[in-house]
Amino acid sequence: MPEPVIQFEQVHKSFGATHVLKGVNLSIYKGEITTVIGKSGEGKSVLLKHIVGLLEPDSGSVLYEGRSIHSLARKERRSIKHKFSYMFQSTALFDSLTVFENIALPLRERTRFRDSEIQSRVNQRMTQLDLSETHDKYPSQLSGGMKKRVALARALITDPEIILFDEPTTGLDPIRKNAVHSMISNYQKQFGFTGVLVSHEIPDVFYISQRIVMLDEGVIVFEGRPDEIERSSNPDVIKFIRGMERKNEDLTNIAPQTIVEKRFQQEMTRLQNHNIEFSLILFTFENLDEINHHVGYIAGQTAMKNFVTLVRPYMGVTDSCSRCGLNRLVMILSNTDTNRARQFCERFSTEIQGKDLVRIQPYPEFCLAIRTGFAQATSNCNLDDLMHEAESSMNTFYEFKIC
Amino acid sequence: MNPITRLGRYVIKPVDEIGRMTLFLIYGLIHIFSWPIQFMKIIEQVFFIGMKSVFVILLTGAFTGMVLGLQGYYTLVKFGSEGLLGSAVALTLIREMGPVLTAIMVIGRAGSAMVAEIGIMRISEQIDALETMDIDPVRFLVSPRIAASLISFPILTAIFDVVGIIGGYFTGSLMLGINPGIYFARVESSVVFEDISGGFIKSIVFAIVVVTVCCFQGYMTHTRPDGFGSKGVSLSTTSAVVTSCVLVLITDYVLTSFLL
Structure with a gap:
């Protein structure tokens, strides 16, 4: 203490x-x-x-x-x-x-x-x-x-x-x-x-x-x-x-964390009552500190904003996404099991390669690394458990290296 | 409020103000010599208070000397003593008009600017910012101005005196025909060291009065009961200019009575 x-x-x-x-x-x-x-x-x-x-x-x-x-x-x-x-x-x-x-x-x-x-x-x-x-x-x-x-x-x-x-x-x-x-x-x-x-x-x-x-x-x-x-x-x-709290966050124009928490509760109720599965995807900007240090703080935030702009079209109408901390995004996908979450990540990782997220000329050999983990909810888990599971090494991680 | 309380407040308030102003001056004077000495800031202020006032001092000095030459000539000529014009112009300027008019000109040009600048710094929290950075605001803002005034006022007074004497020569000799040799011989013979030192003592005292009143009024802008923000700054500026002009004239009388 x-x-x-x-x-x-x-x-x-x-x-x-x-x-x-x-x-x-x-x-x-x-x-x-x-x-x-x-x-x-x-x-x-x-x-x-x-x-x-x-x-x-x-x-x-x-x-x-x-x-x-x-x-x-x-x-x-x-x-x-x-x-x-x-x-x-x-x-x-x-x-x-x-x-x-x-x-x-x-x-x-x-x-x-x-x-x-x-x-x-x-x-x-x-x-x-x-x-x-x-x-x-x-x-x-x-x-x-x-x-x-x-x-x-x-x-x-x-x-x-x-x-x-x-x-x-x-x-x-x-x-x-x-x-x-x-x-x-x-x-x-x-x-x-x-x-x-x-x-x-x-x-x-x-x-x-x-x-x-x-x-x-x-x-x-x-x-x-x-x-x-x-x-x-x-x-x-x-x-x-x-x-x-604003309806949408200023930076990313997506819902604040409390909305995702509410969405999690709704999905959990559907899972418990009707056995409708759902999954969570966690995107972590691995080297945000490195970008801040070498390219500048503005570049780091621009990269996150542009990443959200890219990911939004892949979301369904019932899916929700929010920032969770300074360098993480959490996404809740309705009617999605582990396999579909993996497919989502694979498709997205293929599409995103080569995109210019920072919109500035980074330093040589620079790569923006976004680590992705996913987990399927069980009827007795809470949001923290599910995020922890998504983050844990038990799951397959995708690294979107954008150079 | 009963009349005795009211009278007491009327007496206590100015005494309290003078006390605080004196402490403010002493604190500012001490910090001129606190290490490291702020040479660059003092030079900047000498440039602002002194150098930038030279033109106005030249102008007012020249015309004051010219007027003295005219008035002096037509007064002295009645007694057939126009040869004394040099003495009359030089002594009037060196003993009285030089220090007083220089102080009043500097109040108008630099003193009002000091109040406004420090006052705006006060209301926009710049002085609070200095305090939070552990930079003594009096040392940072006031001490260089005191030092610069003590340097600038005697030099400006000397310029005023010299230009005024030349102005008197212009009207007395070139326009009205007094022999230039007599004019300058009278200047030289009538002015003694005590006249010059007295004039310089006055200019130094006026420098202290003007800079203290102006800096104090600006520094205390936020405590004015009669106006806040920009209105407070304008009231402080007016008050500082009027107070320092009046104080210069009162101090002049007191000093003259001691010096004569």
């Missing part, structure tokens, strides 16, 4: 007559991404600003590794601040500095790196976030989405231990939104930072978060894992989650 790195203990905060936080108790665990969800104007950003010391609680305390941040000596507070990075909802870019200077500023002011080292680090982040062409532009010359990415690059440039993201993807197009989520998740795995994310992107944030916290009416009404929130019995939580 990871240890809590930041804790809120009975935190109250008011602005004039408006009581925003009404006794918030919350733990943020080391090395995890915790996402704060909730309606607009509920105080999610206020919560983040308490962590970084921009706001002080009226009562209660915010603890960092067990010590109250606001009662620490100035020197200690500064040393803690060095471990934080904050991405503002409004981006808060310096409008008199160029994009490059904005991203380089924390390195120039806080480190003693040489200019060449700063340039190389900034250029690397700019390439990863598809910002290379904006090098000498000023924030006022950028679109809203670009500004978000510049702010993200600035937050990541110092490799901090704790990063607070205040709505990092609001205003981005679906590909870039997923690219940002993918990047946050990858960096978190790579560097092990603790992330606190304020977002409305449901269910996308569930794929990258280890913990979900819901703030409602100034108090925390839910704290737990993403799968637990789906099963929450709190009507306010369920209402909010269902209200925020």
Whole structure:
């Protein structure tokens, strides 16, 4: 069990007559991404600003590794601040500095790196976030989405231990939104930072978060894992989650995971009552991390989007498909046994060879590997079991190597 | 609210404001010398506050000197003392008009820009962003401006004085016929070191007053009770320009009474 790195203990905060936080108790665990969800104007950003010391609680305390941040000596507070990075909802870019200077500023002011080292680090982040062409532009010359990415690059440039993201993807197009989520998740795995994310992107944030916290009416009404929130019995939580979920996912234009879960339940009922079999196919983008690293995060998301576009015509009207995590797609095929699922995979794997999924010139010897597994449902299995079976080595796997 | 409470608030508020402004100035002054010294930022600000003000200082200095030449000539000629025009123009400019008019011109050109820039940075959370990056906003934004003002104001005042004296020569000698040799001899004989040092002391004090008021007003834009956002920035700008102009004139009187 990871240890809590930041804790809120009975935190109250008011602005004039408006009581925003009404006794918030919350733990943020080391090395995890915790996402704060909730309606607009509920105080999610206020919560983040308490962590970084921009706001002080009226009562209660915010603890960092067990010590109250606001009662620490100035020197200690500064040393803690060095471990934080904050991405503002409004981006808060310096409008008199160029994009490059904005991203380089924390390195120039806080480190003693040489200019060449700063340039190389900034250029690397700019390439990863598809910002290379904006090098000498000023924030006022950028679109809203670009500004978000510049702010993200600035937050990541110092490799901090704790990063607070205040709505990092609001205003981005679906590909870039997923690219940002993918990047946050990858960096978190790579560097092990603790992330606190304020977002409305449901269910996308569930794929990258280890913990979900819901703030409602100034108090925390839910704290737990993403799968637990789906099963929450709190009507306010369920209402909010269902209200925020879109009919179709932005990136792939296919159903969200909850629709596939519902479809699984329907098929299971048909199987149990009428013995009508069904199967599940799991597509895993094996080298999505490699694409992200070598070709860029945008390319990875474009590949996934284009793959879904290719697979959709092969689906029947009663079949359903959804994203399941950052690099997996799950498909439920009605009236399909193992043999027909295998035939589906064989036919599809033949058709897809030679297709250009990334739509860019990848690096030499590059292959996009999509591993496919399938399993036929039995009357007493659940969705997780079936996905696990599809993934297990007991089944035949197809690898769609697209070079 | 009873009248005594109201009176108390009227007294306490400006005292509190002056106290906070003084602390703000001291903090900014200390950070001019904190390591690493921000040479490039100071040079950038010297360029903005000083170099970019040179043209307006040349223009106002020349015309002020020319007006002084005209007025001085027609006053002195009544007493047959037009030969003293050089002294009158030089002393008026070096002791009073040079430092005061330079400060007022810089308030209009650079001071208002300082308030607006820092104010916009405040309302658009750029100053909060600096704090989250552990970059001291006062050191980053205010200290270079204080240093640059302390460098620029005396130089601009000197330019104003020289151009003003030349302006006086233009009207007094070239237009109205005073002997140029007499004009410059009077300038040289009447101006002593104390006049020049007094003028420079004034310009340094004005630099501190102007930069503190302008930076403080911009920095505290978000705390204004009478306006938020862009309206707050515009009110801060107006307030800073008016306050610093008034303070320059009041400080001028106080300094003159000590220096004479």
